Amino acid sequence: MRVVFSEHAGSLQPSAAGKILDTAADPNIISLAAGNPAPEALPADDVARIIAEEFQRDPIGVLQYSVPQGYLPLRAAVQEMLAARSGINRPEDDCIILSGAQQGGDLVARLLCNPGDVVLCEEPSFLGCLDAFRAAGARLIGIPVEQDGIDIQRLEEVLSGTQRIRFLYTIPNFQNPTGITMSLEKRQRLYELAVRYNIVILEDNPYGDLRFHGEDVPPIKSLDTTGHVLYMGSFSKILAPGLRVGYLVADREIIARLTTLKSACDVHTAILAQHICHRFITGRDMNAHLAALAALYRHKCELMLGEMDRLFDRRVSYTRPDGGLFLWCTLPEGLDGNLFAQRAAQAGVLVVPGSGFLTDTNQLSSCFRLNYSTPTDENIIRGIQILGELTRSL
Amino acid sequence: MRVVFSEHAGSLQPSAAGKILDTAADPNIISLAAGNPAPEALPADDVARIIAEEFQRDPIGVLQYSVPQGYLPLRAAVQEMLAARSGINRPEDDCIILSGAQQGGDLVARLLCNPGDVVLCEEPSFLGCLDAFRAAGARLIGIPVEQDGIDIQRLEEVLSGTQRIRFLYTIPNFQNPTGITMSLEKRQRLYELAVRYNIVILEDNPYGDLRFHGEDVPPIKSLDTTGHVLYMGSFSKILAPGLRVGYLVADREIIARLTTLKSACDVHTAILAQHICHRFITGRDMNAHLAALAALYRHKCELMLGEMDRLFDRRVSYTRPDGGLFLWCTLPEGLDGNLFAQRAAQAGVLVVPGSGFLTDTNQLSSCFRLNYSTPTDENIIRGIQILGELTRSL
Numbered sequence: 001m002r003v004v005f006s007e008h009a010g011s012l013q014p015s016a017a018g019k020i021l022d023t024a025a026d027p028n029i030i031s032l033a034a035g036n037p038a039p040e041a042l043p044a045d046d047v048a049r050i051i052a053e054e055f056q057r058d059p060i061g062v063l064q065y066s067v068p069q070g071y072l073p074l075r076a077a078v079q080e081m082l083a084a085r086s087g088i089n090r091p092e093d094d095c096i097i098l099s100g101a102q103q104g105g106d107l108v109a110r111l112l113c114n115p116g117d118v119v120l121c122e123e124p125s126f127l128g129c130l131d132a133f134r135a136a137g138a139r140l141i142g143i144p145v146e147q148d149g150i151d152i153q154r155l156e157e158v159l160s161g162t163q164r165i166r167f168l169y170t171i172p173n174f175q176n177p178t179g180i181t182m183s184l185e186k187r188q189r190l191y192e193l194a195v196r197y198n199i200v201i202l203e204d205n206p207y208g209d210l211r212f213h214g215e216d217v218p219p220i221k222s223l224d225t226t227g228h229v230l231y232m233g234s235f236s237k238i239l240a241p242g243l244r245v246g247y248l249v250a251d252r253e254i255i256a257r258l259t260t261l262k263s264a265c266d267v268h269t270a271i272l273a274q275h276i277c278h279r280f281i282t283g284r285d286m287n288a289h290l291a292a293l294a295a296l297y298r299h300k301c302e303l304m305l306g307e308m309d310r311l312f313d314r315r316v317s318y319t320r321p322d323g324g325l326f327l328w329c330t331l332p333e334g335l336d337g338n339l340f341a342q343r344a345a346q347a348g349v350l351v352v353p354g355s356g357f358l359t360d361t362n363q364l365s366s367c368f369r370l371n372y373s374t375p376t377d378e379n380i381i382r383g384i385q386i387l388g389e390l391t392r393s394l
Numbered sequence: 395m396r397v398v399f400s401e402h403a404g405s406l407q408p409s410a411a412g413k414i415l416d417t418a419a420d421p422n423i424i425s426l427a428a429g430n431p432a433p434e435a436l437p438a439d440d441v442a443r444i445i446a447e448e449f450q451r452d453p454i455g456v457l458q459y460s461v462p463q464g465y466l467p468l469r470a471a472v473q474e475m476l477a478a479r480s481g482i483n484r485p486e487d488d489c490i491i492l493s494g495a496q497q498g499g500d501l502v503a504r505l506l507c508n509p510g511d512v513v514l515c516e517e518p519s520f521l522g523c524l525d526a527f528r529a530a531g532a533r534l535i536g537i538p539v540e541q542d543g544i545d546i547q548r549l550e551e552v553l554s555g556t557q558r559i560r561f562l563y564t565i566p567n568f569q570n571p572t573g574i575t576m577s578l579e580k581r582q583r584l585y586e587l588a589v590r591y592n593i594v595i596l597e598d599n600p601y602g603d604l605r606f607h608g609e610d611v612p613p614i615k616s617l618d619t620t621g622h623v624l625y626m627g628s629f630s631k632i633l634a635p636g637l638r639v640g641y642l643v644a645d646r647e648i649i650a651r652l653t654t655l656k657s658a659c660d661v662h663t664a665i666l667a668q669h670i671c672h673r674f675i676t677g678r679d680m681n682a683h684l685a686a687l688a689a690l691y692r693h694k695c696e697l698m699l700g701e702m703d704r705l706f707d708r709r710v711s712y713t714r715p716d717g718g719l720f721l722w723c724t725l726p727e728g729l730d731g732n733l734f735a736q737r738a739a740q741a742g743v744l745v746v747p748g749s750g751f752l753t754d755t756n757q758l759s760s761c762f763r764l765n766y767s768t769p770t771d772e773n774i775i776r777g778i779q780i781l782g783e784l785t786r787s788l
Contacts, residue, residue, distance in 0.1 A: 001621040002592060004560070005651060006511075009504035009530075012654050036459050044453035051445055059438035063634035065430050099493055099638075099660040106659045110403035110529070115509070117400075131658035135504065136403075166398070198396060227395040240457035242665035244493075257399060260406050264525035265500045266493040270664040271636035 008115060008137035015127050015356055030383040033350035034374040035176070035325055038300070041293055041373075042240050043280075050279045051272070062272045068263035069255070070097025070247070071274035077282050078233070078247050086208075087222035088231060094255040096262065099269045101206055101234040101246030105129035105169070107258050107265070108202050108230060108248075109136035112166040120158065120168040120199075122150050124328075124357030124367070126176040129169060129204065138166070140359035145175060149182025152189045159197045167200035167230075172220060173208040174324025177357045177369035181322055187220045194228045206234040206246075209290050211323035212298035227251035235277045237325070238290065243273040297325070300372040304380050311388025318370075325373040328354075331366040335394060341368055343390055349383045402509060402531035409521050409750055424777040427744035428768040429570070429719055432694070435687055435767075436634050437674075444673045445666070456666045462657035463649070464491025464641070465668035471676050472627070472641050480602075481616035482625060488649040490656065493663045495600055495628040495640030499523035499563070501652050501659070502596050502624060502642075503530035506560040514552065514562040514593075516544050518722075518751030518761070520570040523563060523598065532560070534753035539569065543576025546583045553591045561594035561624075566614060567602040568718025571751045571763035575716055581614045588622045600628040600640075603684050605717035606692035621645035629671045631719070632684065637667040691719070694766040698774050705782025712764075719767040722748075725760040729788060735762055737784055743777045 005011055054062050069075065075095040082088035098104050105128065113119065115137030121130060123142025133140060141158055144151045150170060159165065170190070172182040182190075194201045203220045221231035227250070234246040248258065262268070304327070305320060312318070315332040329351075331340060341353035354367030372380060399405055448456050463469070469489040476482035492498050499522065507513065509531030515524060517536025527534060535552055538545045544564060553559065564584070566576040576584075588595045597614045615625035621644070628640040642652065656662070698721070699714060706712070709726040723745075725734060735747035748761030766774060 001589075001594075001645070003506070003594065003648065006504060006506060006508050006530075009655055010506065010651060012651075012658060014650075014654050015657075034459075039454045039458065042454060042457045044449060044457060047457065048446065048449040048453075051449075052442065055438060055442040055445075059442070060433045060436060061636075063436045063438060063441065063636045064433065065428075065630075065635045099664075102658070103660045110400060112397070112400060112404060114400050128658065128661065135655060135658050136400075195395075200395075200397065236459075241459045241661075242455075242457045244660060244662070244664045251395070254397065256408075257404060257406075260408050261403055261529060263409075264406060264496070264522065264529050266497045266638060266660070267522065267635075268638070270493075270638045270667050273664050273666070 009135040012131060012135050015131060029348055029350060030375060030379045030386070031350040032370045032375060032383050033352045034371050036374040037237055037241065038296060038373050041296055046280065046284070047240065047276055050276055050283070054272070054275045054279065062275055064271070066268050066271040068268045069259045070095070070269060071271060071278060074274045074278040077278055079249065081281055082233070082249060086219050088219060088249060090224055090227070092227060092251055093249050094252045095247055095249045096255050096258050097269050097274055098246040098248055099266055100236060100244040101204060101232045102128050102132065103262070104232040104246060104248045105132035105202070106135070107261050108167065109133045109138055111257055111261055112200060113138045116164065118162055118165045120155070120165060121359065122170055122175060123359055124177050124354060125169065126171060126204070127356050130359065133169070142359040145178050145180055147180065149180060149186045150190065152186055155190070156193060159193060159199070165197070165199050167202050168194065169202045169204065170220070171204045173205055173217070174210065174321050174326070176207070176324070177326050177352070177354070178328040179319045179321030179324055179326050181217060184217050187217065188223060191220050191223045191229065195226055199228070201229045202232065203229055204232045206237050207324035209238050210293060210297055210325070212294040212301065213322040221249065230254060238293065239277060239280055243276060245269060245273050245277045294323070297323070297373055300377070300380065301327070303377055304370065304372040304384060307381055307384035308388070311384055313391035313394065316391045325371055327370050327372070329368050329370060332394065333366060335366050337365045337368045340390065344387060347386050347390060349386045351387070403529040406525060406529050409525060423742055423744060424769060424773045424780070425744040426764045426769060426777050427746045428765050430768040431631055431635065432690060432767050435690055440674065440678070441634065441670055444670050444677070448666070448669045448673065456669055458665070460662045460665040462662045463653045464489070464663060465665060465672060468668050468672040471672055473643065475675055476643060480613050482613060482643060484618055484621070486621060486645055487643050488646045489641055489643045490649050490652050491663050491668055492640040492642055493660055494630060494638040495598060495626045496522050496526065497656070498626040498640060498642045499526035499596070499598070500529070501655050502561065503527045503532055505651055505655060506594060507532045510558065512556055512559045514549070514559060515753065516564055516569060517753055518571050518748060519563065520565060520598070521750050524753065527563070536753040539572055539574055541574065543574060543580045544584065546580055549584070550587060553587060553593070559591070559593050561596050562588065563596045563598065564614070565598045567599055567611070568604065568715050568720070570601070570718070571720050571746070571748070572722040573713045573715030573718055573720050575611060578611050581611065582617060585614050585617045585623065589620050593622070595623045596626065597623055598626045600631050601718035603632050604687060604691055604719070606688040606695065607716040615643065624648060632687065633671060633674055637670060639663060639667050639671045688717070691717070691767055694771070694774065695721070697771055698764065698766040698778060701775055701778035702782070705778055707785035707788065710785045719765055721764050721766070723762050723764060726788065727760060729760050731759045731762045734784065738781060741780050741784060743780045745781070
């Protein structure tokens, strides 16, 4: 059989990160390449108890078809949580439950973009959503990330000089892959620019609840009075990624169209998983739960940074995140992150090379991403020791 | 804010069926419009027990991130089940787990179609997948369904006279919405034509295990030696739709590309749901389970047909399915199924008007779909009584 694949969705390439992760099953390999919650952060006993109770309370409801927009009690609980914790409470907004926040990237790109339309994103940015935008046929334009977030001056140049921009994708808190947080001032400027140029902001905040240093910065969505901001959150990092539950809050018309499209994509998100998320966020002290997660990741991040400070060659620079799961290393200029990642893998440590997070993955990057949430303390220590030796041999 | 929505995915209209179902929450309304399994067919106790055991056995595995292609033991069990039950065992094939079979319609259309490419489908056909194809920008061409399945002569005319056909979508067993089953002879002819014209067949078989009269007809996929057939199945009708687990079996290259695309859409299917499906199909006597489902739906179908034979006006014709969940009624020529559905709703009974299942939903249809799996026996009797009166007043 000869099959002709479609130009965009049919021509997506497996990501470099994916190829590296394929080898992560080897137990002798130390993976600093994942983005998983720590195993000890997964509240298995609580979830098992909630499931048993929900099967008692509503045995048909947890197994039968449900509605595309999502389980109503969960939608209400998410909107209450966002209003109370983050000041997100625009009256014209509504909420849709997603099969993980990744689905939001896919649905929003398809809702807003015809092939050839432009999506702006931070450079580097989360490769999963970049792939979703590529699958929709979008043309990606990257805006560099500075120490306090997206380069606003460059953004304004691109906005004023580019046709067919449909939306801007940003991860303002503990960005993936850099770990950088956007300042409040830049969030305000970004929102003003979105209104002035009439483009949508897709604000992705999967890590915002995992802050372990400093004070929360208000989400861009909390500044939104015009409906330009689509806000995505996830239960993957605060509860469990295997459930595949996320959500998107936006203007009612956007939510209605996303719901119609989602209905054609997967009918609705697995309903038992939605019941679990609802019971979890309404039934327990979330502040205490999040404080425990923050303490765990603070410890792991500080352990990794302390070892890096001790063992990495001085010519290697890296970010010091205030939360989230990742930090971002930059090799001395001219060195290739792909080559470094290959040599690290040969030495038994997986890292994700920086080029995978670029809008053009064929470009060279002197960077690589490290994750501290997944490995054990012992593997953080051993992994950084091996990487440190590599940096000193450059 | 002014938002420009994309031409295809952003312009999808809420389906007529969806609008009718919105009113189905009213407990005074009798819905014969759904496609849900009977509540008594959902094995809640078994699923609750399986979940408790899986949380004991692998508490991290049921909550953590997993792989896009799906839980390996489930993929293996699905392929074993298909080989044993249906003769589907092409050595070059592989399997991907989907977030419900609906996701297969979405992913396959995006993988194979650029906007303007042609998808052939039965006319009428399952509106959920037709919407997925529309969202991908496909142009739909319908081929009439006859008493023994798709009109092969008309199909050959269309195949020989149409450019840019990418695939043909068919539901050969107890088709949605007609309840019609394609004969073995037509399956063989259809496969031969697909090979001759080099088009893919997307064979959707969600109802095949729900046969309550006659003998199984081999799936088209069991005839496939060339890789032209993509076969989809679902756990929605034999286990529970709320889990959102389906699967697709096809040539390895197709599965690899679908996996890359799925990864960008929702990362992977909810992993606990995959564990449940694996344990369910490997841990119990599936023949006995399916026989019990068949007995239940045989009873409900015969109850509905018996009441229709007694109470429907003779000028209304309808199919007599050998399995599945639906039957299909045709009003006397010239009468409008939409109008009939509206009048039925006013009288307290929901049916789905036929036009929703057409490639052009603005076309008139003198048909409507009835579902017998969801309503109670009492509601089947009351509902058909009300519809019968309506048919006699036409």
